[in-house]
Amino acid sequence: MLIVWMTDGCFNVMRRMAMAFLMYLVVSSIAVVHAENPPSDAENWSAGKLRSKGEEVMLKGNYQEALSYYQKAAQIEPDNSVNFYKLFRVHNRMRKYVDALKDVTQALQVDPNKPDYRLQKAKLLVSLGRCDQAVQEYTILTSKYKEQSDKWQVAHQEAAACEQQIAGAQEAYAEENWIDAVQFFNLALGHVEQATDLTFMRAQSLYHIQDYYGAISDTGRILKSHSNHIEAYQLRGESYAKLGELELAVNHFREGLKMDPEHKGCKSGHKYSKTVAKKDKRGQDAFDSKQYQEAIDYWDEAIAVDPENINVHRNILLKWVKAQTKLEKHEVAIRQAQMHVDNRETSEGLEALGEAQLAGDKFDEAIRSFQRLEEVLPQERQQEARQRIREAQVALKQSKEKNYYKILGVQRTADTKELKKAYRALALQWHPDKNTGDSKEIAEIMFQDIGEAYEVLSDKEKRAKYDRGEDVFENQSGGGGGHHFNAHQFFNQQHSRGGGQRFHFRNG
Numbered sequence: 001m002l003i004v005w006m007t008d009g010c011f012n013v014m015r016r017m018a019m020a021f022l023m024y025l026v027v028s029s030i031a032v033v034h035a036e037n038p039p040s041d042a043e044n045w046s047a048g049k050l051r052s053k054g055e056e057v058m059l060k061g062n063y064q065e066a067l068s069y070y071q072k073a074a075q076i077e078p079d080n081s082v083n084f085y086k087l088f089r090v091h092n093r094m095r096k097y098v099d100a101l102k103d104v105t106q107a108l109q110v111d112p113n114k115p116d117y118r119l120q121k122a123k124l125l126v127s128l129g130r131c132d133q134a135v136q137e138y139t140i141l142t143s144k145y146k147e148q149s150d151k152w153q154v155a156h157q158e159a160a161a162c163e164q165q166i167a168g169a170q171e172a173y174a175e176e177n178w179i180d181a182v183q184f185f186n187l188a189l190g191h192v193e194q195a196t197d198l199t200f201m202r203a204q205s206l207y208h209i210q211d212y213y214g215a216i217s218d219t220g221r222i223l224k225s226h227s228n229h230i231e232a233y234q235l236r237g238e239s240y241a242k243l244g245e246l247e248l249a250v251n252h253f254r255e256g257l258k259m260d261p262e263h264k265g266c267k268s269g270h271k272y273s274k275t276v277a278k279k280d281k282r283g284q285d286a287f288d289s290k291q292y293q294e295a296i297d298y299w300d301e302a303i304a305v306d307p308e309n310i311n312v313h314r315n316i317l318l319k320w321v322k323a324q325t326k327l328e329k330h331e332v333a334i335r336q337a338q339m340h341v342d343n344r345e346t347s348e349g350l351e352a353l354g355e356a357q358l359a360g361d362k363f364d365e366a367i368r369s370f371q372r373l374e375e376v377l378p379q380e381r382q383q384e385a386r387q388r389i390r391e392a393q394v395a396l397k398q399s400k401e402k403n404y405y406k407i408l409g410v411q412r413t414a415d416t417k418e419l420k421k422a423y424r425a426l427a428l429q430w431h432p433d434k435n436t437g438d439s440k441e442i443a444e445i446m447f448q449d450i451g452e453a454y455e456v457l458s459d460k461e462k463r464a465k466y467d468r469g470e471d472v473f474e475n476q477s478g479g480g481g482g483h484h485f486n487a488h489q490f491f492n493q494q495h496s497r498g499g500g501q502r503f504h505f506r507n508g
Helices: 008-036 040-044 047-059 063-076 081-093 097-110 115-127 131-144 146-174 178-189 196-208 212-225 230-242 246-259 264-288 292-305 310-326 330-343 347-359 363-376 379-399 404-408 416-429 439-457 460-467 487-497
Strands: none
Touching: 047 063, 047 081, 063 081, 081 097, 081 115, 097 115, 115 131, 115 146, 131 146, 146 178, 146 196, 178 196, 196 212, 196 230, 212 230, 230 246, 230 264, 246 264, 264 292, 264 310, 292 310, 310 330, 310 347, 330 347, 347 363, 347 379, 363 379, 379 404, 379 460, 404 416, 404 439, 416 439, 439 460
């Protein structure tokens, strides 16, 4: 228990501070309430005073409060167009263009002889993508106020151009001429600020020409202002699915299904994306467990769900290539990686190709792939490619000398367990005591090389030197082995460490 002792002076100071803070909260809450709700006596104010107060708070940026004053003024004076025009100004400032259009239309109904009202309505119609209606308003202005027509001639022409572009876009869209539709929509939307229908039609057109990022951008813009647009969720989900971004696709289909659990498009897209994602994950889990053939089978199943979805295939294929490499099916892995790069060159594809070529002892080809990788990577990542080039160059050098990985028959990424397993199997196979006659001399050489290879690769420091292309032993010359090494002694030591017994082989 903690006891705090205070003097009377300290206590009084703290009490005054607490009271001051409480007073601040009370005053602040009163200010907030006043900002949101007009004073109670505002019910007795004249329309003029309400408009004046509305103007005052609007200048301070209190748009919601300004609306409440102007709405009360409009109730008192429903035949005064000024009230509706002021409501229009607030909604327009808030970018609530549909509400603003209703207000300015009401102002025009009350006073149809105000050219500024009609001009503002025409501008709003263009902003909302209703350019054909805007042209009608400009035509009325021109016919009624010919002497002022020069003032809005440019705006009139812009509205007419917008009308033609929208008509062209809608015609191309109806005919499924997606490329032309996109071009027309781009032109039309250059005049427009809020036109959900036109933006969605452009998003659909972009999807059909496989510009999935464009479709994602447009649907994102729609959802920002219309969060319940279920078709936008569907189209955005389908676009992400086409890009192979299955988790994002699932999230968007799920949002759509929250609004309508039976929505056909979202249900179908959600099922597809979940199925492919699940098979892909099972493939990755199998790969991580070193069940490489099982991983390949799962990834084949994932691809078969929709054979036309190239981007999903491309993402999975890179992992598929690594699994084939692990199974030492190097020709298959290299061929598929090359197809991936030929289809569309990416840094991920080039890296996978180089790795497959390196594992398949295609060292010259691997060097070229990694050199190309260096060219396409951003500058901050080029060091990674240079490291891979050095690895391939070292492997090429080792292939012309004594290749310890080749001797043990393991990949360059083999871990300690894989090295030990390979060494024991080969050492037993080539032990000179098991090989007689003419093969005994060959067995001695092989047995010596196998032991030396394992000695180097099982030692972290020696292996690092070897992988860097450095001399592993002192006074080493040629391809290694320039040191005294007793393979028989090493063999017995390894089996003794493993808890086993020394091996003696009898002939015959």
